[in-house]
Amino acid sequence: xxxxxxxxxxxxxxxxxxxxxxxxxxxxxxxxxxxxxxxxxxxxxxxxxxxxxxxxxxxxxxxxxxxxxxxxxxxxxxxxxxxxxxxxxxxxxxxxxxxxxxxxxxxxxxxxxxxxxxxxxxxxxxxxxxxxxxxxxxxxxxxxxxxxxxxxxxxxxxxxxxxxxxxxxxxxxxxxxxxxxxxxxxxxxxxxxxxxxxxxxxxxxxxxxxxxxxxxxxxxxxxxxxxxxxxxxxxxxxxxxxxxxxxxxxxxxxxxxxxxxxxxxxxxxxxxxxxxxxxxxxxxxxxxxxxxxxxxxxxxxxx
Numbered sequence: 570x571x572x573x574x575x576x577x578x579x580x581x582x583x584x585x586x587x588x589x590x591x592x593x594x595x596x597x598x599x600x601x602x603x604x605x606x607x608x609x610x611x612x613x614x615x616x617x618x619x620x621x622x623x624x625x626x627x628x629x630x631x632x633x634x635x636x637x638x639x640x641x642x643x644x645x646x647x648x649x650x651x652x653x654x655x656x657x658x659x660x661x662x663x664x665x666x667x668x669x670x671x672x673x674x675x676x677x678x679x680x681x682x683x684x685x686x687x688x689x690x691x692x693x694x695x696x697x698x699x700x701x702x703x704x705x706x707x708x709x710x711x712x713x714x715x716x717x718x719x720x721x722x723x724x725x726x727x728x729x730x731x732x733x734x735x736x737x738x739x740x741x742x743x744x745x746x747x748x749x750x751x752x753x754x755x756x757x758x759x760x761x762x763x764x765x766x767x768x769x770x771x772x773x774x775x776x777x778x779x780x781x782x783x784x785x786x787x788x789x790x791x792x793x794x795x796x797x798x799x800x801x802x803x804x805x806x807x808x809x810x811x812x813x814x815x816x817x818x819x820x821x822x823x824x825x826x827x828x829x830x831x832x833x834x835x836x837x838x839x840x841x842x843x844x845x846x847x848x849x850x851x852x853x854x855x856x857x858x859x860x861x862x863x864x865x866x867x868x869x870x871x872x
Contacts, residue, residue, distance in 0.1 A: 602852055609845040616838035622676070623831035629734075630767075630824035636734060637764060637821045644814025647807040648775050654788040656778050658756035664701045666724075666747070666757030666777070667691075668812070669715070670819045671708035672731025677827035680819075683772045684760050685714035692719065703752050707743055707816065724750040735820055740813035744805060755779050761815035762822035768829055770822035775811055780804055 667688055671681040688711075692699050704722045706712040708730040716723070725746055730739075756778050763773040780800050783789065 602849065602856070605845060605849045605852065609842065609849060612838050612841050612845065616835055616842065619831045619834040619838060623828055623835060626824050626828040626831060630821065630828055633734065633817070633821040633824045634764075637817045640814050640817035643810040644775065644818075647810045647814075650807065651776055651778065654783070654786050656776075656783055656786045656788075658778070659782055659785065662755060664703075664752070664754045666703050666705060666752065666754035668705045668707060668747070668757065668759040668777070669711035670759060670761040670812070670815045671706070671711040672819070672823060673709040673728060674731040674823070675710065676830060677823050678830045680762055680770065680823050680826040681708070681710035682714065684762060684819075685711045687760055687772045687774075688715060689718065703754070705743075705747055705750075707812070724752050730816075731820070731823065735813070735816040737809065737813045740816060741809045743812050744809040747808065748805065753779070755782055759811055759815050761819045764818050764821040764825065767825050770826065775815065777808055777811060778804070 669684050669688055671684055675681070688704065692702065699722075702722060703724045704715060704719055705724050706715065706726045709726065709728055712723070712726045727743055727746070754777075756776065758774040758776055760772065760774045762770045764770050780797065783800055783804060784797070
């Protein structure tokens, strides 16, 4: 009887130890499995979002590419006028304006960063003073990048860009804002992303000039009835045309870059899902095997 009581007490102790170990191990493994399951679910949701954004960007890209073909004559005509007339910046009283064409929306790779980086590197590499250089930002992304170093050079920032396709009215408002900013620039550049293909774009620029710079060109003497009023009206229209053209180029580059970025994000999410699924299955199998070993070991200890 005494021996049976001792055996019963030992069995109870063994069962208690095994049970506590199993529960503790189950608690740890269940927490690990739950964490993997939660992360797996979140990555699957992210993949659904990126795939949806890719489809939306593909539709917007098709429209942006069609609009760009119609907008290119505006920019090519204005740029050709400056090159044929051989207009150059004045040698004295040079005041430069840099217009950064971006948008307010992200998740499109480095399409906006390239424009801001181009302006930043240009200003930082100059040996002469940049006091007579100002910046106009079209889109909040360029402002966010450039304001840390060149906030004192901003003349205005255009917001609400990129939510809908740009039109000529938007370009006219920006051109009017530049002329009414009070900064009398002599020459400048519009920095934008030039669309090349679905997977390729390049940071480029087009020149802009003031009325005084155009009037000083010798090539314009062939026109008899050309006065300051006509030149002013033409340059206002020319600036609006160039802004419209560069905004269309930038919008097409942005949509193609976002489509590529979302495609890469979907592929990366798929790879993470495969790895997490494999880790989840291996962890679950390890938990089941460990529990079976503990059960068998506990049963063997009672024999």
